[in-house]
Amino acid sequence: MASNKRVKGLIVSRPIYYGNIATPITGKKPANPDHTHRWTVMVKGLNNEDLSYYIRKVVFKLHETYPNPLRSIEQPPFELTETGWGEFEIMIKIHFQPITSEKPVTLYHHLRLHPFEDDLQGQPWPKDKPVLSLLYDELVFNEPT
Ligand SMILES: O=C(Nc1ccc(C(=O)N2CC(c3nccs3)C2)s1)[C@@H]1CCCN1
Numbered sequence: 075m076a077s078n079k080r081v082k083g084l085i086v087s088r089p090i091y092y093g094n095i096a097t098p099i100t101g102k103k104p105a106n107p108d109h110t111h112r113w114t115v116m117v118k119g120l121n122n123e124d125l126s127y128y129i130r131k132v133v134f135k136l137h138e139t140y141p142n143p144l145r146s147i148e149q150p151p152f153e154l155t156e157t158g159w160g161e162f163e164i165m166i167k168i169h170f171q172p173i174t175s176e177k178p179v180t181l182y183h184h185l186r187l188h189p190f191e192d193d194l195q196g197q198p199w200p201k202d203k204p205v206l207s208l209l210y211d212e213l214v215f216n217e218p219t
Pocket residue numbers: 106109137139140141157158159160161162
């Protein structure tokens with residue numbers, strides 16, 4: 075029978091990416107005419123790995139002007155798509171499966187809709203080209219069961 079003893083001192087790290095992709099809204103206007111971009115904020119594993127074996131849910135906290143700003147995503151992919159007109163900080167709270175007995179981890183991501191100056195290299199940004207702002211991180215677990 076497999077032991078469920080906690081293995082003292084063993085450290086496991088899981089790579090993740092978190093951040094957003096944003097695309098200017100062209101063509102069909104969104105529900106709110108002031109909204110200029112469609113964006114998706116996400117938590118991803120490497121190679122689109124299914125993270126649900128250790129992540130139970132991800133809660134994205136949007137700016138308070140969004141209806142129901144606390145958005146809980148309870149199955150993979152752990153991402154949320156919205157529209158808007160500006161950039162603001164999004165809190166990302168990762169809740170783990172009970173088996174890990176790990177406390178949730180809170181990350182913060184500055185939503186990016188516009189390219190960085192450096193990415194322009196003196197050229198105009200094509201009007202329908204997506205902007206990608208993803209950060210790499212590692213979730214470190216101690217003494218996994
Ligand atoms: O932009 C910024 N803050 C923003 C907060 C919320 C934004 C937004 O895009 N939206 C609110 C949401 C809705 N309004 C009505 C229905 S949903 C669409 S933008 C700051 C200001 C200076 C620099 N960055």
